[in-house]
Amino acid sequence: MNPLIFTTILMTVLLGTMIVMMSSHWLMIWIGFEMNLLAIIPILMKKYNPRTMEASTKYFLTQATASMLLMMAIIINLMHSGQWTITKVFNPTASIIMTSALAMKLGLTPFHFWVPEVTQGISLTSGLILLTWQKLAPMSILYQISPSINLNILLTMAVLSILVGGWGGLNQTQLRKIMAYSSIAHMGWMTAVLVYNPTLTMLNMLIYIMMTLTMFMLFIHSSSTTMLSLSHTWNKTPLTTTLILITLLSMGGLPPLSGFMPKWMIIQELTKNSSIILPTLMAIMALLNLYFYMRLTYSTSLTMFPSTNNMKMKWQFETKRITLLPPLIVMSSLLLPLTPMLSILD
């Protein structure tokens, strides 16, 4: 793509999310979502083949439906409250419709079906933007309407998302689909605590974005999109095998690494609000997630499968320049001792 046009379109994606996060008028928020959606379509279609076109079409259809539902909720809210400012949504019907619309945008169950298919059909860099930047705008709106969200609906969607994210990722060998199911599960964790303590949602979002950025950049660095291809990184850059191990264990939520911080805080907040069965179920279902991360580390860092000598070599592409990879790796593994600092997120 022409670099000038590409920059313009990328800046429009940023502008769309900024408008959503900083507007006080519901109509401007809707305009921001539409601008975001429209401008990310050519980014998803960077490589021109039928698979990316199909993925972009699926993304456009689901997100446009979600925007229409959002507009309907905005109009019902206008009819009952008579004003357009962003506060909690007073009418229960409008609140439920808006929660469903934002769940469709995030990829929560039962609206999760587009996430693996769209992520699989696009390139790794586009998948990176899709799974990290695109989650910011809907989550900021959920944060702003959190006092009025129907708890039953949100918790059902969250728990089912964690289950589907863990269960659906079990049989996958394609790395982009694994990241998509991991995204569904993490969105479930984020929305589970939204009504109780929205600050923890923001904390989880922050750490999730750092870990997902790290994982995608490691995949881009080793130019691998399948588990098989990733298992040959010991030959190309042996250091990245260790880094993949650490980052994957952090994503699984294991204690001395920073991925444990959001899960710990969320379980603590839920038990403080006298719900015991729910965080137990969530923690048990997160084990499914840990299983397929462990399988990735097993084939990548911990073992070298027997193969013939010419199968061991990986095609040496020109080394891609990866921005900020070392700081990201450090941040996604070593942030746990800084947990008391999360009071700055308030």
Add this chain to the structure above:
Amino acid sequence: MMTYIVFILSVIFVVSFVGFSSKPSPIYGGLVLIVSGGVGCGIIMNFGGSFLGLMVFLIYLGGMLVVFGYTTAMATEQYPEVWVSNTTVMGVFLLGLLMEVMLVLYVLKSEEVGVVFKFSGVGDWAIYDTGDSGVFSEGIMGVAALYSYGAWVVIVTGWSLFVGVLVILEVTRGD
């Protein structure tokens, strides 16, 4: 009949929406869209928005729908589908008509309909005058406010339309 003109126009509005939602060929969808645009203009004008109705006719029907008609005419097939040519299309159209008729009967028979908002009787949508409109029509005052207080909205919508054109050119350009 003039007291119920908004109700009648809105029924025709919904029927024409059913007409193009049952997916005949795009040319016939555009035909029904003209009808729905005209009827929608009538609804708005009954509430005093003469400027907005004119906008619908000029910009929507006279600009956007004309371009849509030209592009559809370039891409049309030899025997386009009508509502009666395909069993599925006719079935969906009749189903939509049936649901609309049942809804109209429900509204006419019962005292109050409370689906998402309360709608008590057809007289609820009769034309009435709210407050002091002054000498100027509200539509023109709205446009004046758009260009003074709402400058940010103009910038954002203008940029969205510009980026929309860029995106469409990028997507259809190919390799």
